[in-house]
Amino acid sequence: MIKELKVKTGRREELIDITHLVREAVAKSEVENGIVHLHVPHTTAAITINENADPDVKRDILYKLSKEIPQQDNYHHGEGNSDAHIKSSLIGPTLQLIISDSKLILGIWQGILFCEFDGPRARRLYLKIVAD
Amino acid sequence: MIKELKVKTGRREELIDITHLVREAVAKSEVENGIVHLHVPHTTAAITINENADPDVKRDILYKLSKEIPQQDNYHHGEGNSDAHIKSSLIGPTLQLIISDSKLILGIWQGILFCEFDGPRARRLYLKIVAD
Amino acid sequence: MIKELKVKTGRREELIDITHLVREAVAKSEVENGIVHLHVPHTTAAITINENADPDVKRDILYKLSKEIPQQDNYHHGEGNSDAHIKSSLIGPTLQLIISDSKLILGIWQGILFCEFDGPRARRLYLKIVAD
Numbered sequence: 001m002i003k004e005l006k007v008k009t010g011r012r013e014e015l016i017d018i019t020h021l022v023r024e025a026v027a028k029s030e031v032e033n034g035i036v037h038l039h040v041p042h043t044t045a046a047i048t049i050n051e052n053a054d055p056d057v058k059r060d061i062l063y064k065l066s067k068e069i070p071q072q073d074n075y076h077h078g079e080g081n082s083d084a085h086i087k088s089s090l091i092g093p094t095l096q097l098i099i100s101d102s103k104l105i106l107g108i109w110q111g112i113l114f115c116e117f118d119g120p121r122a123r124r125l126y127l128k129i130v131a132d
Numbered sequence: 133m134i135k136e137l138k139v140k141t142g143r144r145e146e147l148i149d150i151t152h153l154v155r156e157a158v159a160k161s162e163v164e165n166g167i168v169h170l171h172v173p174h175t176t177a178a179i180t181i182n183e184n185a186d187p188d189v190k191r192d193i194l195y196k197l198s199k200e201i202p203q204q205d206n207y208h209h210g211e212g213n214s215d216a217h218i219k220s221s222l223i224g225p226t227l228q229l230i231i232s233d234s235k236l237i238l239g240i241w242q243g244i245l246f247c248e249f250d251g252p253r254a255r256r257l258y259l260k261i262v263a264d
Numbered sequence: 265m266i267k268e269l270k271v272k273t274g275r276r277e278e279l280i281d282i283t284h285l286v287r288e289a290v291a292k293s294e295v296e297n298g299i300v301h302l303h304v305p306h307t308t309a310a311i312t313i314n315e316n317a318d319p320d321v322k323r324d325i326l327y328k329l330s331k332e333i334p335q336q337d338n339y340h341h342g343e344g345n346s347d348a349h350i351k352s353s354l355i356g357p358t359l360q361l362i363i364s365d366s367k368l369i370l371g372i373w374q375g376i377l378f379c380e381f382d383g384p385r386a387r388r389l390y391l392k393i394v395a396d
Contacts, residue, residue, distance in 0.1 A: 133297070133364075134362055134364045134369065169299060169360060169362055171361065171362055171369065172371075173369070173370065173371025173372075173374060174371055174373075174374075175313070175314050175315040175321070175371065175373045175374055200332060201328060201332075205328060205331075206327065207320075207324045207327070207328075208320040208323055208324055208327075209318055209320040209321050209323075209324050210318075210320070211318075214320075214321065214324040214325075214328070217314055217315060217321050217324065217325060218324065218325050218328050218329075220314060221312040221313070221314050221325060221355055221377075222354055222355070224312070224355075224356060225312075225313045225374070226313075226359055226360055226361070228360055258362060258369060260299070260362045260364075262298075262299065262394075262396060
């Protein structure tokens, strides 16, 4: 079964912690052991895992990506968001995580981050849980 | 069961839409719900998802990757393709997608792109479908 | 079942071949066909696949990543390792590979590389094998 999560972004570029949404879906599924598959169905957004404790880590990721891949360059695509398409493929649109003993496995400092690169928009995230 | 797809590339750098190949494999499998695992067994190629409507998006991705990671730099590897190895790890060699109601799930604008960074070559792609 | 592998890194930045560790885990599992899920539970490390024959490929990947994403930049995070967090999300913390006929499927030149970006440290890697 596939579940659709909704993510509302508020700026052009933003890393939004969605760990709690994924944990809720895992809890509701009552799956004890398995895999959670996550898929961002957009071409100017992505999904990653990184530190969620100090907000400056998220700021630094976005700062550096935009410094190296600015919105203006010698791009041909006419919508002004080629930088967002490039960042989407560099970070990646899919992620898989392990469920063990009914818990979503993440490192102590790890959070799941929805990456908005061309917002603000109403975004979606597909989630599928496969039990062992 | 593992399936091997063949991808013929025509230039040194090229993003080739292979969505139809993956859709065909999903249709032939007759799997209604599950996961498609994709793996590029090369170290100078990769696989990603991005916009497949305007060809300029593919052009801009290759343009920017090559601008930032040119073929010549202070590399030590003697084959002249260190840039391709670096791009391969940045984009990534594996991808997983959801099959739901016998359909491969992709966003409206998303296509699956085989990324050639050191062609032209005869390339391969491993595909495995796991039913729920 | 989830297995924890240990990886000891010896430098600040290092790509360590862990293919043999994953192969051993696959052999011990006695799974004939399935998927191996790998997850690095750290936010300043990652996992990738690349050439493992010529060590210069690993050198070139680290060289270029550090040239473009140096340790010092206009970062706000106070721990001096923002570069490592950025590299972690660019390379990615998870990977999935196919097991077919009791073998881990990899291309001829491919090795699984644990990516240390803020070592030396005692690192971990989660591994879960799902049989078909």
